[in-house]
Amino acid sequence: MQIVIISGMSGAGKSYALQTLEDTGYYCIDNLPSQLIEALIQTPQITHLERLAIGIDIRGGKSSLQEIPMTIARIRQQYPKTHLIYLYAQRAIIQKRYNETRRSHPLIHEEKELAKAIELEENLLGFLAEQADWRVDTSQTNVYELGLLLRTRLGEAHLRNFSLMFQSFGYKHEAPSDSDFVFDVRCLPNPYWIPELRPLTGRDPAIITWLQQHPRVHELYTGIQDFLELWMADPESCQRTYLTVSIGCTGGRHRSVYIAEALYQHFRQKLGECVLLRHRELNYLS
Incomplete structure (x- = not known):
């Protein structure tokens, strides 16, 4: 089974990334707490799949973030083709996207100002960005370009592992x-x-x-x-x-x-x- 774990900053394009993978044949699950990943891939409904994509981010809880690298390491022992992809963008770009969509940031209840909530999330996810197999800066990339980039690079990497x-x-x-x-x-x-x-x-x-x-x-x-x-x-x-x-x-x-x-x-x-x-x-x- 090929497993892609999508993470990153809110507003960087994670939801669209999962939609793109779903369109290319991945079974996708979004907003999954990291504690449930290993249990998920052991269920009979999942083990027969060829492609699985999982979205994890700050919505799963700050306490679960620290466990992600060790969880991925254990998963790779069984499924070597497991890739962690981290999406991010410049803070000003993220703030502009939130202002345009008028959606609430997941951490707005902790930091009343949007700019501070974005900064807090970036800091909390910093270690995860360093662990990623592929970091994607979407600051200058629209959703169509992101979709094409994901389809092209993931296809080549899975076929040839490089x-x-x-x-x-x-x-x-x-x-x-x-x-x-x-x-x-x-x-x-x-x-x-x-x-x-x-x-x-x-x-x-x-x-x-x-x-x-x-x-x-x-x-x-x-x-x-x-x-x-x-x-x-x-x-x-x-x-x-x-x-x-x-x-x-x-x-x-x-x-x-x-x-x-x-x-x-x-x-x-x-x-x-x-x-x-x-x-x-x-x-x-x-």
Whole structure:
């Protein structure tokens, strides 16, 4: 049985994540106290399932949170394909979402101010975020992008027990905080300042040709590739199911896209379909 445990901050998209998994064939249970997880997976109605997704969060009670890591460790002894996914977003984004929906935060009875309730929850769940196999920052991700990201990465990870994603982004839209490695390529020549190239992206032949004419671009790409080759000589040795390498430039449309594409093509040939590509500012995932 494949088990996905979804946790994280209220307002970060956990409910939609479970809906997405349900649509892809998972049997989903939300708001389950951690003390009941092991009993649940032993029931005859559950043991025959191929896919199970469980939502756990602050609503199950603060006292139950500390038990989650040990509970997951015991479950993995019987079901090795058990993944903990943690969803979160910037506090200001969470507060905006609550203000728009006018729903009550689960901890509002302890902290009368919404901002303080969000901060308290983030602090209480901090240790769980560190334990997660995959941390997903939904600050710049809408529900449709989140759904596609979950379906794609979970599918590859379950099939091959490893998922490597190269992601381009723009620093002016804030750097993603859910990355394992972040490389800043703003030091490279910028095609943005060439009027005829500005409307294009790093996936267009004209941008590719222009960047390839600059030795510094090749040198930086080679340096990043060599570093990753050394660190990931054996994907199993990194002991991570989900690995995200983010490449950032100013706007996230030219230089970072080109470098991410080149790295994706190289490692895709080497590691196969477990390698994925995302251009955050272009709303592209492959």
